[in-house]
Every structure is written in structure tokens, then in C-alpha cells.
Amino acid sequence: MKKEIFGWAGRILRINLTNGKQSIEPTERYTDRFIGGRGVGQWILLNEVSADISPLNPENRIIFGTGPLTGTLAPATCRLSIDSKNLLTGGVGSSNAGGHFAPELKYAGFDFVVIQGKAAKPVYIWITDGTAEIRDASAIWGKTTWETENFLQREINERVKVLSIGPAGENLVKAACIIVNGARAGGRCGFGAIMGSKNLKAIAIRGTKAVRVAHPEEFIKEVDKAWDTLNKCETIRRVRTKGCYSGIVRTQDTCTLPVRNFQDSHWEVEKLQRTMPSIFEKYKIRNFSGFNCPISCSSFYKVNDGPNKNLECEGFEENLGWDYMAKLDIDNPVALLKIQATCNQLGLDLDNSSGPIAWVFELFQRGIITEKDTDGLKLIWGDYNTVIKLIKKMAYRSGFGNILAEGVKRASEIIERSSEKYAIHIKGQDLAEGIRAAKGWALGVVVAPRGGGHLDGATMTGIQQISKEVGKARFDTPAAGDQRSYEGKAKVVFWFEKFKAIVDMLGMCYFTSLWMDINLLGPEDYAKLFSKATGKKITGNQLMQIGEQVCNIEKAFNTLHKGFKRKDDFPPKRLMKEAINSGPFKGELLEKERWSKMLDEYYNLHKWDKKTGWQTKECLEELGLVEIANILKKAGKLIEKTNKNLISDKLI
Amino acid sequence: MSINREKNRIYINLNKCTGCRSCEIACSYHFSKTFNPEISSISVIRNDRTGDIKISINSTCDFCKDEDKPLCMKYCVSQALSII
Ligand code: SF4
Ligand code: SF4
Numbered sequence: 001m002k003k004e005i006f007g008w009a010g011r012i013l014r015i016n017l018t019n020g021k022q023s024i025e026p027t028e029r030y031t032d033r034f035i036g037g038r039g040v041g042q043w044i045l046l047n048e049v050s051a052d053i054s055p056l057n058p059e060n061r062i063i064f065g066t067g068p069l070t071g072t073l074a075p076a077t078c079r080l081s082i083d084s085k086n087l088l089t090g091g092v093g094s095s096n097a098g099g100h101f102a103p104e105l106k107y108a109g110f111d112f113v114v115i116q117g118k119a120a121k122p123v124y125i126w127i128t129d130g131t132a133e134i135r136d137a138s139a140i141w142g143k144t145t146w147e148t149e150n151f152l153q154r155e156i157n158e159r160v161k162v163l164s165i166g167p168a169g170e171n172l173v174k175a176a177c178i179i180v181n182g183a184r185a186g187g188r189c190g191f192g193a194i195m196g197s198k199n200l201k202a203i204a205i206r207g208t209k210a211v212r213v214a215h216p217e218e219f220i221k222e223v224d225k226a227w228d229t230l231n232k233c234e235t236i237r238r239v240r241t242k243g244c245y246s247g248i249v250r251t252q253d254t255c256t257l258p259v260r261n262f263q264d265s266h267w268e269v270e271k272l273q274r275t276m277p278s279i280f281e282k283y284k285i286r287n288f289s290g291f292n293c294p295i296s297c298s299s300f301y302k303v304n305d306g307p308n309k310n311l312e313c314e315g316f317e318e319n320l321g322w323d324y325m326a327k328l329d330i331d332n333p334v335a336l337l338k339i340q341a342t343c344n345q346l347g348l349d350l351d352n353s354s355g356p357i358a359w360v361f362e363l364f365q366r367g368i369i370t371e372k373d374t375d376g377l378k379l380i381w382g383d384y385n386t387v388i389k390l391i392k393k394m395a396y397r398s399g400f401g402n403i404l405a406e407g408v409k410r411a412s413e414i415i416e417r418s419s420e421k422y423a424i425h426i427k428g429q430d431l432a433e434g435i436r437a438a439k440g441w442a443l444g445v446v447v448a449p450r451g452g453g454h455l456d457g458a459t460m461t462g463i464q465q466i467s468k469e470v471g472k473a474r475f476d477t478p479a480a481g482d483q484r485s486y487e488g489k490a491k492v493v494f495w496f497e498k499f500k501a502i503v504d505m506l507g508m509c510y511f512t513s514l515w516m517d518i519n520l521l522g523p524e525d526y527a528k529l530f531s532k533a534t535g536k537k538i539t540g541n542q543l544m545q546i547g548e549q550v551c552n553i554e555k556a557f558n559t560l561h562k563g564f565k566r567k568d569d570f571p572p573k574r575l576m577k578e579a580i581n582s583g584p585f586k587g588e589l590l591e592k593e594r595w596s597k598m599l600d601e602y603y604n605l606h607k608w609d610k611k612t613g614w615q616t617k618e619c620l621e622e623l624g625l626v627e628i629a630n631i632l633k634k635a636g637k638l639i640e641k642t643n644k645n646l647i648s649d650k651l652i
Numbered sequence: 653m654s655i656n657r658e659k660n661r662i663y664i665n666l667n668k669c670t671g672c673r674s675c676e677i678a679c680s681y682h683f684s685k686t687f688n689p690e691i692s693s694i695s696v697i698r699n700d701r702t703g704d705i706k707i708s709i710n711s712t713c714d715f716c717k718d719e720d721k722p723l724c725m726k727y728c729v730s731q732a733l734s735i736i
């Protein structure tokens with residue numbers, strides 16, 4: 001008799017778009033070791049995509065994955081992990097989207113979909129109850145994500161869940177993302193363009209099968225504890241009533257905004273007054289949740305007056321406030337909603353699309369470029385109509401937009417004229433976050449393997465001002481709650497890197513975790529949910545160790561594919577030279593010497609080599625990743641001996 | 653409150669509903685100890701273009717007999733579901 005597995009549908013769907021062949025693999029081949037979601041996706045990527053395969057090569061994989069808790073009643077288990085080679089950095093890529101797609105995939109009888117190859121003409125994939133079909137997408141190629149979803153729901157049925165790309169993905173724009181439910185983005189890493197390069201417009205899913213857990217009654221007890229923890233938490237109550245964007249006030253107070261392309265980190269107070277979270281209330285018609293999410297950080301908006309009358313859209317994360325509000329100096333709330341809706345429709349990621357646009361606004365401010373470069377457009381901070389024009393130009397690669405479509409690093413190589421000084425990126429991917437005022441946050445953002453981003457080790461404990469006692473007890477770092485301090489921050493970042501990987505592997509939202517608020521769920525809580533769901537006993541510490549393995553899989557991918565080194569783990573030069581100009585953290589910058597010391601500590605914790613930043617044999621053997629040590633050795637990129645005493649401050 | 657399964661009804665306040673569908677999977681758990689919206693008595697359909705939500709409860713609903721409280725209601729944190 002077939003052994004029943006719990007928490008999983010048990011099947012991985014593989015599709016080769018070049019020859020249209022499908023195959024099925026057992027999920028347990030990977031999940032026994034790497035839990036699910038990002039863990040499995042990254043392992044497949046490392047093993048199947050070699051360094052000579054470019055991101056847009058048909059042989060690159062794109063992997064859509066769920067976790068063992070996806071589709072169950074554990075809160076906010078709606079996240080879809082997306083893993084592929086990164087179009088911006090050429091290294092590792094990983095993304096994560098909410099909405100209602102991931103649970104539907106599980107109900108349709110698949111835990112993962114692994115796609116390779118390139119279809120001869122545009123296609124979409126239709127998946128339902130254990131079967132998949134590759135279908136002609138000529139009717140929707142060129143259409144927006146909203147039109148695509150409408151079409152597929154009309155064509156198949158209204159319950160179908162869709163992920164799709166817009167024109168940006170089809171045109172291989174670096175900032176192209178994948179859109180789920182018309183509004184939830186699988187952003188960063190240019191994954192919209194990866195789908196576009198495969199001629200894959202969309203995936204539509206409908207499932208009617210059950211997800212089973214090993215010990216239902218005991219599982220529900222753990223689920224209830226988790227719901228209770230969430231319901232009691234002040235931060236969750238704030239997010240539930242005022243939305244994710246309500247965090248913007250703290251971001252301003254802690255000077256972590258990327259104002260006018262990182263020229264400052266604290267926005268003019270009167271401008272923020274015009275875009276306070278409360279101002280958006282008048283357009284909000286309801287909270288709008290991801291699947292089984294009691295937090296509901298998102299809302300649905302409808303504009304009833306003015307030039308954008310009848311604008312309807314789901315929104316929005318705090319990123320909109322960083323990316324288009326602070327970074328482009330836009331203080332008009334309806335314009336911000338319009339920008340969110342436009343990006344969702346065109347399939348553009350807010351973080352990566354705002355980077356090149358803010359950069360050219362600064363170049364214009366400094367006279368480095370003029371209307372001769374910009375197709376006649378005057379770029380004046382805060383002029384949202386021009387921003388929207390540039391967004392469209394980027395998505396369609398028209399005129400000046402063709403340069404913006406390359407991302408800030410590549411675009412600065414095209415424009416030259418010392419413009420790279422203002423091109424703010426990490427390992428080639430545009431930076432989204434303001435980082436100078438909060439050191440632990442900054443370290444986590446900069447060393448993130450996918451090329452910048454706050455969704456790996458970046459800690460909010462400083463911004464949250466947790467107490468010395470809690471900092472000591474949880475992270476062995478009393479200064480964890482002091483955002484200015486470099487002290488012990490490497491430890492906190494190391495901890496969160498492992499921890500966030502757990503949350504991703506399980507398919508849950510970070511907002512349930514103690515990353516969001518120190519009183520929320522920790523490794524032990526997740527371990528209990530996992531154990532009761534799958535019937536496989538695990539402890540929080542064991543989960544953390546698997547989290548560390550995943551960090552090392554990603555690190556190895558970066559080393560093999562791009563050879564990123566210590567110098568790539570430093571912040572953009574500008575943020576080490578120019579201090580914040582205003583606000584409570586005026587004068588703060590990232591000091592090179594202290595950064596270097598923090599990096600040494602961080603590498604030590606990982607047992608990575610301080611001189612190169614590469615992995616050591618010792619580290620990989622201890623983690624049981626001998627295969628990776630062998631691959632690195634073959635490539636001449638394994639450090640066989642540690643050199644703990646090496647002073648490497650001068651090596652960047 | 654104690655529920656009179658003959659007289660009481662579940663009242664749906666759509667304005668409060670977030671479209672999360674926790675009620676659907678809670679209901680399937682009540683019937684099967686598994687998670688599967690397809691077998692639920694309660695059904696939620698979201699329109700992601702307009703933000704509209706449709707909810708219906710069909711005749712298979714047994715008002716969660718054997719449970720202290722209807723499970724759909726227990727997991728509806730936005731209190732869109734109540735007993736009248
Ligand atoms: S908290 Fe927000 S992002 Fe997280 S699952 Fe819920 S709705 Fe999605
Ligand atoms: S649980 Fe409540 S808020 Fe969520 S879909 Fe059901 S009725 Fe709506």
C-alpha cells in the first residue's frame with residue numbers, strides 16, 4: 001500500500017516547455033531534508049542550473065513551491081515561494097508572494113511546479129486536480145495581468161487562481177515581477193522576465209482535493225495557540241486595523257526611508273502629513289486578506305473623486321511608501337494608489353522599478369542628464385505624472401524606458417558620465433530600503449544572498465527598540481534594541497537568516513513571526529506546528545539548523561555563479577560617505593571600518609572565510625553539506641582552511 | 653450564548669469580510685478533519701478586480717453540531733459571521 005504522507009499532496013509537477021513533456025516526482029525526495037518552499041526550490045536550483053546557464057537561458061528553472069503547512073488552518077499559510085536564477089545579479093534568486101495561489105496548488109494535488117525550457121509560442125499552464133495542460137496564450141500575450149486573470153477566470157471559471165506576467169515580463173524588463181491575484185507580487189530578481197523568456201504568460205489553478213495532517217486534534221491545538229498569540233499582539237492589531245503601510249511612521253522616526261534616491265533618510269514632515277496612513281482610509285472599502293490570513297495587512301481601495309475616479313485596486317505594502325513616496329518624493333495619496341495599480345497591471349515590481357526612475361530624477365537634478373536624454377521629459381521630484389510615464393516606458397521598453405528597463409547598475413554603464421555614483425544597488429540589484437540609521441537592519445539587507453533586501457537577516461529589533469533583557473535572552477545581544485549600535489548585530493542577523501528561512505520553508509508569512517514583533521511565533525512554535533502536521537518530530541533548533549543549510553545553499557550558488565566576495569558584502573559607497581541630512585538620526589552613515597568588523601563577526605559565526613567571504617570545508621561538513629563542499633572544491637572555490645586571525649579590514 | 657440549532661441562523665456581514673476564506677477551511681475541518689474548501693458548507697468568492705465578495709452557506713451546514721461554537725465563526729477574526 002502506498003504510504004500516506006501528511007502536510008503534502010506528495011507530488012511535484014515538472015514541465016519542460018521546450019518539448020511539452022511533463023513528469024511527476026515524489027515530494028519526499030526533497031522535503032525530508034529541506035522542509036519545503038524556498039529550501040526545496042534552492043536545492044533544485046543548485047543541483048540543476050549550472051554556472052554557464054544565464055538567467056534567460058531556457059535551461060534555467062523557475063520553481064513554484066508550497067510548504068508543509070500550506071492550505072491548513074495554521075495562520076497565514078498562503079505564501080508561494082518562487083526560486084530561479086536572478087536576472088539582476090546573475091546569482092541566486094528567491095521570491096515570495098501571498099494571495100490565494102499556493103493553497104490552490106496544494107488542493108490541486110501538487111506541492112511544487114518546476115518549469116524549464118522555452119515554449120515555441122506564448123502559452124499558459126492550466127492545472128487542476130492532478131493534471132496539467134499547456135495551452136495557447138496568444139489571446140492574452142500583450143495583455144495586463146488584470147486582463148489576463150479576467151480572461152482566464154471567464155474562460156475556465158471564476159474560482160480559478162492565477163499568477164501571471166504583464167507586458168514588463170514579456171519585454172524582459174529587469175524589474176518585471178510575477179503577479180498573483182492581480183495584486184500580490186513575487187518581486188525582485190526579475191522573475192517576471194524569467195517567465196517571459198520561457199514564453200510562459202500565466203499559470204491558472206483550481207483544486208478540489210484535501211490536505212491532510214498527521215494528528216488533526218493535536219495540530220488544531222497548536223493552530224489555536226498560534227491564532228491566540230497573533231490576536232493578543234499589539235503590532236498585529238495595528239496592522240489589521242491600519243494596514244502594513246502604517247509602519248511608515250516608525251520608518252520615518254527611525255530614518256530608514258530612501259528619500260530622493262537615498263539623498264536623505266528622513267522625509268519632510270509636512271509631506272508625510274499629506275500621505276499619513278489615515279488619509280488613505282477615505283478610499284478604503286475593506287480589508288482584503290491573503291488566504292487564511294487573520295492579519296490582513298492589505299486593503300481594497302476605490303477612489304470616488306478627482307481625475308482618478310473609479311480607480312479600484314488592492315494595496316499596499318509599506319514598500320510603496322519607501323519606493324514611490326520617499327524615493328520619488330510623491331506626496332499625493334491617490335497618485336500613489338495609481339502607481340501601485342499601474343505597476344500591478346504592467347507586472348512591475350515596486351522596489352526594482354522605482355530604483356532606476358529615482359536614479360534618473362537625481363541625475364536630472366544634478367544636470368548629468370537633460371531632456372535630450374529623457375525623450376523630452378523634465379524630471380522634477382514629486383511629479384507623479386512624469387513618474388507614471390516613465391513606468392510605462394520602462395514596461396514597454398519604449399525610448400528612454402529601454403535604458404531604465406536594465407536596472408540601475410546596467411543603466412549607469414550605458415549612460416556613463418559618472419552616473420554610477422548615484423546608482424544604488426547591492427550585487428547588481430537595486431536597493432529598496434533606507435539603511436544608514438539602523439546597523440543590524442543594514443547588515444541583513446546588504447548581505448542578503450539575492451542581492452539586497454530586508455527579507456533575510458535584516459533585523460528590526462533596533463527599530464523596534466526591544467529591551468536589553470530580551471536582546472540578551474533571545475540573541476545574546478543586549479544592544480539588539482539599539483539601532484545605532486554595531487555591537488553584536490552580526491549575531492542577530494545570523495539568527496534571523498536561519499529563522500526567516502524556516503518561515504519560508506513552511507509556507508507561512510513573516511508577519512506571524514517574531515521578526516515582526518518579538519512576542520510572536522518563534523522556532524519552537526513553528527516546530528510544533530510542523531511536527532503535528534507532518535508527523536515528523538522536529539525541534540526549533542533542528543529547524544534553525546536546516547535554515548542555516550539553506551543559507552549555505554544560496555551562498556554556494558552565488559559563489560559558483562558569480563564569485564561574489566567580501567567586497568560585495570559592503571554597502572554602496574555613497575551610504576558609507578554621505579550622512580543622513582535631517583531628522584533624529586542626522587549625521588548617521590555606515591562607517592567602513594566598523595562595517596568591516598561587523599562583517600568579520602558575521603563570517604565567523606557562519607564559519608566562512610573572512611578574507612574572501614567564501615565558505616569553508618569545516619562549515620559545510622558540520623552542516624552535513626558535503627556535496628556542496630565537493631562542488632565548490634571542483635570549482636576551486638572552497639576554502640579548506642579557516643583563517644580566523646586574519647585582519648581583513650583592508651581587503652575591500 | 654447557547655445555540656438553538658432550529659431557530660438560529662448565521663448572519664454574514666459582508667462589509668467586515670476580508671475574503672480570507674478561513675471559514676471555508678475551518679468548515680471542512682469540522683466535517684472531515686482535513687482541509688479542503690471544496691467540501692465546506694460555506695463558500696467565499698472574491699472578485700480581485702472590484703473587491704466584492706460573495707458568501708453563501710448551503711444546506712449541508714449542520715451548525716457545527718458537537719462543537720462549542722460554529723468553527724467558521726471561531727476562525728473569522730474580523731467577526732463578519734455572527735449568530736442571529
Ligand atoms: S499578513 Fe499580509 S502579506 Fe502576510 S499573509 Fe497576511 S495578507 Fe498576506
Ligand atoms: S473567515 Fe470571515 S472574513 Fe474570512 S472569508 Fe470567512 S467570513 Fe470573510
Ligand code: SF4
Pocket residue numbers: 678679680682692693694709712713714715716722723724725
Ligand atoms: S456552522 Fe459549521 S457547518 Fe455550518 S458553515 Fe459554519 S463551519 Fe460549516
